[in-house]
Amino acid sequence: MPMKKTPPGKILQILERTYPDAKCTLVYRNPLHLLVATILSAQCTDERVNKVTPGLFRKYRTAEAFARSGQSELEKHIHSLGFYRQKAKSIRACCQSIVDDHGGDVPDRMEDLVKLAGVGRKTANVVLNEAFGEAAIAVDTHVLRTSNRLGWINTREPVKAEFQIMELIPEKWWPRFTMLMIFHGRNCCTARNPNCAACPVARHCPY
DNA sequence: ATCCCGAGGG
DNA sequence: CCCTCTGGAT
Structure with missing residues:
Protein backbone atom coordinates (compact mmCIF):
# COMPACT_ATOMS: atom_id res chain seq x y z
CA MET A 1 0.00 0.00 0.00
CA CYS A 24 17.54 28.34 15.53
CA THR A 25 16.92 30.39 18.66
CA LEU A 26 20.17 29.54 20.40
CA VAL A 27 22.07 32.79 20.77
CA TYR A 28 25.66 31.81 20.04
CA ARG A 29 27.12 30.92 16.67
CA ASN A 30 30.79 30.31 17.24
CA PRO A 31 31.47 26.58 17.17
CA LEU A 32 32.37 26.00 20.82
CA HIS A 33 29.57 28.11 22.23
CA LEU A 34 27.02 26.64 19.90
CA LEU A 35 28.19 23.11 20.65
CA VAL A 36 27.92 23.61 24.39
CA ALA A 37 24.59 25.39 24.08
CA THR A 38 23.23 22.60 21.92
CA ILE A 39 24.30 19.93 24.40
CA LEU A 40 22.57 21.95 27.10
CA SER A 41 19.39 22.29 25.07
CA ALA A 42 18.49 18.61 25.25
CA GLN A 43 14.99 18.26 26.62
CA CYS A 44 14.59 21.89 27.51
CA THR A 45 13.82 25.13 25.73
CA ASP A 46 16.34 27.41 24.05
CA GLU A 47 15.09 30.29 26.17
CA ARG A 48 16.21 28.53 29.32
CA VAL A 49 19.57 27.73 27.75
CA ASN A 50 20.00 31.33 26.63
CA LYS A 51 19.46 32.43 30.19
CA VAL A 52 22.49 30.59 31.57
CA THR A 53 24.95 30.71 28.68
CA PRO A 54 26.06 34.34 29.05
CA GLY A 55 27.29 33.74 32.58
CA LEU A 56 28.63 30.35 31.63
CA PHE A 57 30.73 31.64 28.75
CA ARG A 58 31.97 34.55 30.81
CA LYS A 59 33.44 32.05 33.22
CA TYR A 60 34.54 29.38 30.74
CA ARG A 61 35.80 30.89 27.52
CA THR A 62 37.64 28.03 25.85
CA ALA A 63 37.43 24.28 25.47
CA GLU A 64 40.38 24.04 27.81
CA ALA A 65 38.54 26.05 30.45
CA PHE A 66 35.57 23.71 30.25
CA ALA A 67 37.84 20.69 30.34
CA ARG A 68 39.48 22.00 33.50
CA SER A 69 36.20 22.96 35.16
CA GLY A 70 35.07 21.08 38.23
CA GLN A 71 32.09 18.81 37.85
CA SER A 72 30.07 20.37 40.68
CA GLU A 73 31.15 23.86 39.71
CA LEU A 74 29.80 23.38 36.23
CA GLU A 75 26.66 21.68 37.53
CA LYS A 76 25.75 24.78 39.50
CA HIS A 77 25.67 26.88 36.35
CA ILE A 78 23.41 24.55 34.46
CA HIS A 79 21.34 23.07 37.25
CA SER A 80 18.12 24.75 36.13
CA LEU A 81 18.25 23.03 32.74
CA GLY A 82 17.70 19.49 33.94
CA PHE A 83 19.90 16.45 33.22
CA TYR A 84 22.59 18.59 34.70
CA ARG A 85 24.90 15.78 35.81
CA GLN A 86 25.13 14.14 32.40
CA LYS A 87 25.32 17.47 30.65
CA ALA A 88 28.17 18.67 32.85
CA LYS A 89 29.97 15.37 32.47
CA SER A 90 29.47 15.41 28.70
CA ILE A 91 30.69 18.97 28.32
CA ARG A 92 33.83 18.32 30.35
CA ALA A 93 34.69 15.11 28.53
CA CYS A 94 33.76 16.59 25.19
CA CYS A 95 35.98 19.62 25.69
CA GLN A 96 38.83 17.44 26.94
CA SER A 97 38.70 15.56 23.63
CA ILE A 98 38.60 18.82 21.73
CA VAL A 99 41.78 19.87 23.52
CA ASP A 100 43.50 16.49 23.25
CA ASP A 101 42.52 15.49 19.73
CA HIS A 102 41.70 18.73 17.91
CA GLY A 103 44.05 21.37 19.25
CA GLY A 104 41.31 23.14 21.17
CA ASP A 105 39.10 23.80 18.14
CA VAL A 106 35.73 22.20 17.57
CA PRO A 107 36.11 19.74 14.69
CA ASP A 108 34.11 20.48 11.56
CA ARG A 109 33.50 16.94 10.37
CA MET A 110 30.58 14.73 11.35
CA GLU A 111 32.93 11.80 11.80
CA ASP A 112 34.84 13.65 14.52
CA LEU A 113 31.91 15.46 16.11
CA VAL A 114 29.93 12.32 16.92
CA LYS A 115 32.92 10.87 18.74
CA LEU A 116 32.70 13.67 21.30
CA ALA A 117 30.91 12.89 24.55
CA GLY A 118 27.31 14.02 24.59
CA VAL A 119 27.30 14.74 20.87
CA GLY A 120 25.00 12.67 18.70
CA ARG A 121 24.08 13.11 15.10
CA LYS A 122 21.40 15.67 15.79
CA THR A 123 23.72 17.93 17.80
CA ALA A 124 26.52 17.45 15.27
CA ASN A 125 24.26 18.51 12.42
CA VAL A 126 23.15 21.62 14.28
CA VAL A 127 26.79 22.63 14.74
CA LEU A 128 27.74 21.81 11.16
CA ASN A 129 24.81 23.78 9.91
CA GLU A 130 24.68 26.84 12.14
CA ALA A 131 28.35 27.26 13.03
CA PHE A 132 30.15 25.91 9.97
CA GLY A 133 27.62 26.87 7.32
CA GLU A 134 27.27 23.36 5.98
CA ALA A 135 23.90 22.26 4.64
C1' DA B 1 0.00 15.47 35.89
C1' DT B 2 2.35 15.89 31.65
C1' DC B 3 5.54 17.19 28.32
C1' DC B 4 10.14 18.73 26.48
C1' DC B 5 14.37 20.92 19.54
C1' DG B 6 18.75 13.98 22.91
C1' DA B 7 22.35 10.72 24.05
C1' DG B 8 24.15 6.70 26.15
C1' DG B 9 23.63 2.35 27.73
C1' DG B 10 21.48 -2.40 28.67
C1' DC C 1 13.99 -1.95 21.40
C1' DC C 2 13.84 -0.33 25.95
C1' DC C 3 15.28 2.50 29.72
C1' DT C 4 17.36 6.39 32.33
C1' DC C 5 18.57 10.98 33.24
C1' DT C 6 16.14 16.24 35.49
C1' DG C 7 14.07 20.82 36.30
C1' DG C 8 10.80 23.92 34.73
C1' DA C 9 6.78 25.49 32.07
C1' DT C 10 1.94 24.82 31.38
Missing part, protein backbone atom coordinates in the same frame (compact mmCIF):
# COMPACT_ATOMS: atom_id res chain seq x y z
CA PRO A 2 1.96 3.01 -1.11
CA MET A 3 0.88 5.95 0.96
CA LYS A 4 -0.23 9.13 -0.66
CA LYS A 5 2.57 11.61 -0.70
CA THR A 6 2.81 15.13 -1.91
CA PRO A 7 6.22 16.30 -3.10
CA PRO A 8 7.93 18.40 -0.44
CA GLY A 9 8.48 21.52 -2.54
CA LYS A 10 4.98 22.90 -2.33
CA ILE A 11 4.59 21.97 1.32
CA LEU A 12 7.81 23.68 2.25
CA GLN A 13 6.59 26.82 0.52
CA ILE A 14 3.42 26.77 2.57
CA LEU A 15 5.33 26.18 5.80
CA GLU A 16 7.75 28.95 4.89
CA ARG A 17 4.82 31.32 4.57
CA THR A 18 3.27 30.06 7.80
CA TYR A 19 6.45 30.22 9.89
CA PRO A 20 8.51 32.93 8.16
CA ASP A 21 10.92 33.38 11.03
CA ALA A 22 11.41 29.81 12.14
CA LYS A 23 15.07 29.69 13.04
CA ALA A 136 22.54 19.58 6.94
CA ILE A 137 19.35 18.06 8.21
CA ALA A 138 19.17 17.73 11.98
CA VAL A 139 16.68 14.97 12.69
CA ASP A 140 15.00 15.34 16.03
CA THR A 141 11.72 13.84 17.20
CA HIS A 142 9.71 16.57 15.47
CA VAL A 143 11.40 16.16 12.11
CA LEU A 144 11.00 12.42 12.37
CA ARG A 145 7.34 12.51 13.33
CA THR A 146 6.19 15.17 10.87
CA SER A 147 8.11 13.65 7.95
CA ASN A 148 6.54 10.28 8.62
CA ARG A 149 3.06 11.72 8.94
CA LEU A 150 3.40 13.54 5.65
CA GLY A 151 4.34 10.24 4.08
CA TRP A 152 7.75 11.40 2.92
CA ILE A 153 9.48 8.65 4.79
CA ASN A 154 8.47 5.53 6.66
CA THR A 155 11.02 4.82 9.35
CA ARG A 156 11.62 5.58 12.98
CA GLU A 157 15.39 5.45 12.61
CA PRO A 158 16.81 8.97 12.60
CA VAL A 159 19.82 8.10 10.44
CA LYS A 160 17.74 6.44 7.75
CA ALA A 161 15.34 9.35 7.92
CA GLU A 162 18.15 11.83 7.46
CA PHE A 163 19.44 10.18 4.29
CA GLN A 164 16.00 9.54 2.84
CA ILE A 165 15.01 13.17 3.36
CA MET A 166 18.24 14.34 1.73
CA GLU A 167 17.22 12.41 -1.36
CA LEU A 168 13.85 14.13 -1.39
CA ILE A 169 14.88 17.71 -0.92
CA PRO A 170 17.38 19.95 -2.71
CA GLU A 171 20.44 20.60 -0.58
CA LYS A 172 19.73 24.30 -0.60
CA TRP A 173 16.57 23.66 1.42
CA TRP A 174 18.00 21.33 4.03
CA PRO A 175 18.51 23.92 6.76
CA ARG A 176 15.11 25.56 6.18
CA PHE A 177 13.49 22.17 6.10
CA THR A 178 14.90 21.33 9.51
CA MET A 179 13.71 24.52 11.15
CA LEU A 180 10.30 24.55 9.49
CA MET A 181 9.55 20.98 10.45
CA ILE A 182 10.68 21.54 14.02
CA PHE A 183 8.44 24.59 14.30
CA HIS A 184 5.55 22.84 12.66
CA GLY A 185 6.04 19.82 14.90
CA ARG A 186 6.08 21.92 18.04
CA ASN A 187 3.23 24.25 17.27
CA CYS A 188 0.85 22.16 15.22
CA CYS A 189 1.83 18.61 14.32
CA THR A 190 2.38 17.62 17.94
CA ALA A 191 3.06 14.10 19.08
CA ARG A 192 -0.16 13.54 20.95
CA ASN A 193 -2.94 15.84 19.93
CA PRO A 194 -2.01 17.17 16.52
CA ASN A 195 -4.04 20.21 15.61
CA CYS A 196 -4.98 19.00 12.16
CA ALA A 197 -7.92 21.40 12.03
CA ALA A 198 -5.53 24.34 12.04
CA CYS A 199 -2.76 22.68 10.04
CA PRO A 200 -1.68 24.67 6.99
CA VAL A 201 -0.75 21.51 5.07
CA ALA A 202 -3.55 19.19 6.20
CA ARG A 203 -4.84 18.94 2.63
CA HIS A 204 -1.56 17.38 1.56
CA CYS A 205 -1.17 15.08 4.53
CA PRO A 206 -2.24 11.44 4.50
CA TYR A 207 -2.06 11.20 8.26
